Structure formats: structure tokens, C-alpha cells
Amino acid sequence: MDLTEDEAVEFSKMNSNLVLPSRASINPYHLGLAIFEDIYKRWDKPSAEETLKYGRRPGLGMEKIFQVRETENDGSFLRNYLTEELVEELDLYLYKKVGHEWQVVETDWEEVRDGLINSIMNGGHPYLEVENGDYCGSGDLLINHCYEGQELDLAYLEKTLPHVYLLWGKPVHLKTVIEGKHVKFSYDGKKNSRQLL
Template sequence: MRELGVKPGSGREKMFEVRELESDSSFIRNYLTKDLVMREDMYLFQRQGKEYKVTDKAWENVRDQLVVSRVNGGFPYIVAQEGDYLKNGELYLKHSYENMELDVKYVEKVVPYIHQLWGRGVHLETNIENKSVLFSYDGKNIHRKYI
């Protein structure tokens, strides 16, 4: 690196400077380049059946997915919209969809636990495959309805 005019130790200084100035998301947006994504063979993948398949290698999509995964620490943002939904004391939750779908299998396992805590019906609105969906649990069965 000396032949390129880089001073010894300046990389360490730059790391601390970047750490002070950038958030996780802005760091990824500003420093994850096409060359780096290609050199490190980064890609997006998805489970299809019992296997995982590469779904996208476009560097912008890889970068953007990493940024999205950092929003809210990678956790979905879900708010209680109504505590007396249907005038029956039921809980209505809404997922703030930010191009990151909830895992349906996980939703169907978690909503009954929320029902157990709430003591009444629980409804969760989210987006699945670009459609609004309402998951409802009545204490016995979970229902899925496109809205």
C-alpha cells in the first residue's frame, strides 16, 4: 500500500473515523461496493423445499437487503392498533411492512402465544407476496384472510 501513497496506520484511523460517522445502514450503503460483493461472492438466497437456492446476485439487491435487515435491528416492527377490536377485547396488531415479509410458519406459532398472554382473540395484519393478509387466532385455530 505504501507504493500507492498510503501512510502506515492510516487504515486504522479510517476505521475509527467511519465507526464514528456511520450507522450500520449507512456504512453498508456507502462502503459495500460492486467489487466487494463480487469478490466475496455475496448473494441472496431462499429456501425452496428442503434446499436453499441462490435467488439473486445483483450487487445492489444484495446491498439493499443487508440495509433492510438492519432496520430496527433486523426485528420486525409490529404495533398494537386496537385493544378492543370487534368491541370484544380482541387485540389487533399491525406489522409495519418494509419490504421484509414475516415468516408465515413463525407467525402461526407466535400468534397463539400472544393469545395466551392477551386472553382473547388476536389478529395480525401484514403483507405476504404483496397482498395484505390478516392472521387471526380465536384460541383454537389460526385463520388467514386476504384483506
């Protein structure tokens, strides 16, 4: 890049701030950079085992990075290149709020990797589909959460159903999975309720 000395310093500051690890959440730029650095290292200077097992020849690090950039999306990038060693090195784990405390709920590297992938699919938003616009034969709306292992935030769900009710004008129901059980949440215009299915 044709930058002046001052511009180069400013660019370096901005870039280093962008890829800093975060204490509160995963910085995707930091994670992506760590994975690309690992890819470069493993393809540029493969171990004897990698050479024997995968037939990797030294000096192909940059070529592999360009291939990965061209062929992978965010999900496949994580699935194919986030290794057990990187999960441990970056101290990655899954956590959730239990009561008023945040607790680590998973440290197995494959579960952590899959949790990260699930969190970015569909922009981190759940898949919801209208199952029936005349549920119970009375014009109620029935929505189905396409459960993929990630539970809905119940407090958010119960705050959202009244807004959907305002839009729909009749009672709304949402089916999902909570702690392995199929549950239907409903809002009738006055109160939220839930029922095991």
C-alpha cells in the same frame, strides 16, 4: 499492546478465528474487516479515476477509517461502503428456503446490500405495532406488521399467535404483506386462519 509472546500468539489465533468467513451465514466481522480493508485501499492509494472524480489524495486510508468508525452506524456503514466489487469478490447473494431447498433469490449487488441492511435493522426483528386493542369492539387485539420489503416467517407467525392469545386472553389478529398481498392472520383460541384484505 504489551503482550507476552504466548499472549500474542493466543490473541492472533482468537482474532483469526473471529474474522473467518462462514459457510452457513455471513460473518459480520469478516464482512466488516473486508469493507475496512477496501476503504483503506481506496483512500490510501486512490486510482487516477478516484483522484479525478472525488479529489482523493494518497495516504489518507487510516484517517478515513477513523472517520468512518466515528460517524457511521452499521446500516450507514453498509449502505455507504459495501461496493459492487466487494459484493462480487465476497460472493454475496440473498437466499431463502423454498420448500425444502435453499435457493438464491437475488444477486444484484444493490439488492444484496439493501437486504443485508434490512436484516440488521431493529436487530433483524420485524417492526410490529398494536393498531387496536378493542378490534371488532370485542377486545380482540389487532397488530400491524410495518412491512419494509421483508416478509414474516409464516410458520413462526402461526406458532406465535397462540402465545400472544394466551397473553391477551382474546382473539389476536396480525396484518402483514405476503407475496405483495395484504393478509390478516388470526388466532381465535382454537385455530389459525388467514384472510386476504
